[in-house]
Amino acid sequence: MPYSPEHDEIENPLREGLRVNAAPEPCSVVVFGASGDLAHRKLIPAFYSMALVGRLPGSFGLVGVSLTSYTEEQFKKEMREAVGKHARIKPVREEIWQDFAGGMRYVAGKFDDPNTFLELKKKLEELDHSRATRGNRLFYFATPPSTFPMLLRGLKNAGLIYPPDHPSFSRVVIEKPFGHDLASARALNREVLDVLNEKQVFRIDHYLGKETVQNLMVLRFANSIWEPLWNNKYVDHVEITAGEELGIEARGKYYEEAGILRDMIQNHVLQLVTLTAMEPPVAFDADSVRDEKKKVLRAIRPILGFDEVAANVVTGQYSAGSVGGADVPGYRQEQNVAADSRTPTFVALKLQINNWRWDGVPFYVRSGKRMPKRATEIAVHFKSLPHSLFGDGATQPNVLVVRVQPEEGIALRFSAKVPGERYRPRTVSMDFRYGQAFGAASPEAYERLLLDAMRGDQTLFTRKDEVESAWRLVDPILRVLESKEYPGPFEYEAGSWGPNQSSELLARDGRAWRRL
Numbered sequence: 373m374p375y376s377p378e379h380d381e382i383e384n385p386l387r388e389g390l391r392v393n394a395a396p397e398p399c400s401v402v403v404f405g406a407s408g409d410l411a412h413r414k415l416i417p418a419f420y421s422m423a424l425v426g427r428l429p430g431s432f433g434l435v436g437v438s439l440t441s442y443t444e445e446q447f448k449k450e451m452r453e454a455v456g457k458h459a460r461i462k463p464v465r466e467e468i469w470q471d472f473a474g475g476m477r478y479v480a481g482k483f484d485d486p487n488t489f490l491e492l493k494k495k496l497e498e499l500d501h502s503r504a505t506r507g508n509r510l511f512y513f514a515t516p517p518s519t520f521p522m523l524l525r526g527l528k529n530a531g532l533i534y535p536p537d538h539p540s541f542s543r544v545v546i547e548k549p550f551g552h553d554l555a556s557a558r559a560l561n562r563e564v565l566d567v568l569n570e571k572q573v574f575r576i577d578h579y580l581g582k583e584t585v586q587n588l589m590v591l592r593f594a595n596s597i598w599e600p601l602w603n604n605k606y607v608d609h610v611e612i613t614a615g616e617e618l619g620i621e622a623r624g625k626y627y628e629e630a631g632i633l634r635d636m637i638q639n640h641v642l643q644l645v646t647l648t649a650m651e652p653p654v655a656f657d658a659d660s661v662r663d664e665k666k667k668v669l670r671a672i673r674p675i676l677g678f679d680e681v682a683a684n685v686v687t688g689q690y691s692a693g694s695v696g697g698a699d700v701p702g703y704r705q706e707q708n709v710a711a712d713s714r715t716p717t718f719v720a721l722k723l724q725i726n727n728w729r730w731d732g733v734p735f736y737v738r739s740g741k742r743m744p745k746r747a748t749e750i751a752v753h754f755k756s757l758p759h760s761l762f763g764d765g766a767t768q769p770n771v772l773v774v775r776v777q778p779e780e781g782i783a784l785r786f787s788a789k790v791p792g793e794r795y796r797p798r799t800v801s802m803d804f805r806y807g808q809a810f811g812a813a814s815p816e817a818y819e820r821l822l823l824d825a826m827r828g829d830q831t832l833f834t835r836k837d838e839v840e841s842a843w844r845l846v847d848p849i850l851r852v853l854e855s856k857e858y859p860g861p862f863e864y865e866a867g868s869w870g871p872n873q874s875s876e877l878l879a880r881d882g883r884a885w886r887r888l
């Protein structure tokens with residue numbers, strides 16, 4: 373069936389999001405790092421897809437900035453290819469592309485050179501005239517974190533940042549990683565807030581752009597049946613898995629510095645924990661939601677010192693194995709990885725949330741590269757029956773599973789009677805599948821987040837104190853893992869669910885990871 377925006381609107385009500393959405397004002401977007409991977413694979417295709425479904429403002433411009441010395445025509449040509457490869461809806465519609473590309477500009481230059489910003493300013497002013505973008509600017513830092521301070525200074529010195537009460541807006545989207553540890557995150561926050569007001573800062577965590585992650589809030593706060601059960605009286609434990617088949621690809625240099633805790637836990641996985649555990653916010657606005665998420669982070673008991681890490685944290689590093697039928701090398705054989713690297717590519721953690729709702733309910737979380745399959749899910753395990761009428765072990769506790777990706781959906785596991793003259797219970801599942809229920813494919817996470825940033829809605833972006841609270845939890849664990857005394861990660865074969873010690877973490881409590 374040919375693609376039609378109208379069809380998408382009608383068939384997929386969820387794409388409207390959770391609130392009544394205002395259309396973004398006219399604006400120009402500036403992508404720093406325009407020749408990089410993120411711009412090619414995610415950002416430019418997302419803007420094109422938004423143009424296609426009529427989500428971009430009528431007056432829109434896009435300026436790419438990077439070191440690469442493209443001419444404007446070369447830049448457009450390369451972006452056209454990127455869109456052809458990576459856009460959500462293919463093939464590319466030529467008339468939409470032509471209009472979109474008409475508002476594209478390019479600036480080649482170094483980020484520490486004031487001329488780069490003066491040139492950028494000229495292009496933006498020209499777009500204000502030719503494309504009626506009214507002085508509104510969204511700057512996107514799709515660059516390594518070391519460049520963030522110089523980009524901020526460059527923008528400020530060129531007069532490209534308005535005060536927050538200015539009639540036109542200037543906003544900055546900052547990619548992860550936001551800091552390397554608590555101290556550097558704090559330092560970065562200081563630099564950012566020296567130039568911008570918090571209302572102008574959009575720290576991105578692309579997990580928050582995923583429909584299924586947003587749906588956690590709808591599941592919890594638009595239904596009455598879960599809330600009475602969503603606490604330590606009825607929930608036994610919560611299990612969160614974020615597993616990937618992929619290895620580290622060509623990112624050895626970055627990954628050696630980051631490891632799984634910085635790459636996945638400090639941001640994406642802790643976001644899943646907060647959305648699962650948070651109290652209902654007083655309103656559905658950015659600060660009310662973020663206040664509640666931050667309270668969860670503050671209530672998580674920090675894991676401090678060697679003994680607590682040994683008892684609550686298991687790390688692993690993949691060795692050669694086979695994933696999806698293909699042989700893959702071990703982590704230490706990957707490009708730009710040290711032959712004696714101690715960087716973990718897997719971690720399992722037992723977290724405790726010290727508040728009235730969750731006291732005594734462990735949250736087991738795990739994330740890893742080179743798992744047997746890609747699977748991100750949240751499983752809420754309810755308590756066992758106080759007494760079974762059907763014989764010992766005849767029933768399994770109820771489990772609610774939110775499948776974040778793939779096969780996005782929600783499943784509830786419960787007992788039903790096997791047909792026949794006996795009362796024999798068997799576990800069955802009620803399954804809601806996004807794709808089936810809503811027909812059309814969901815927009816990409818980046819589309820949703822870019823749109824929100826253009827609209828100035830910060831609900832799905834992390835606030836200064838939230839980022840720092842997440843680091844406050846991860847920092848002491850990293851200090852132990854990176855100390856000489858720590859023996860290093862356990863080895864696990866690529867294509868397995870991590871080292872055996874990860875199963876032991878739960879077995880010690882009489883529990884087991886779900887079989888995925």
Ligand code: BG6
Pocket residue numbers: 616618635636
């Ligand atoms: C990124 C990490 O933030 O998230 C990657 O840097 C990881 O290492 C990716 O692969 C996972 O995202 P997704 O959307 O594929 O689950």
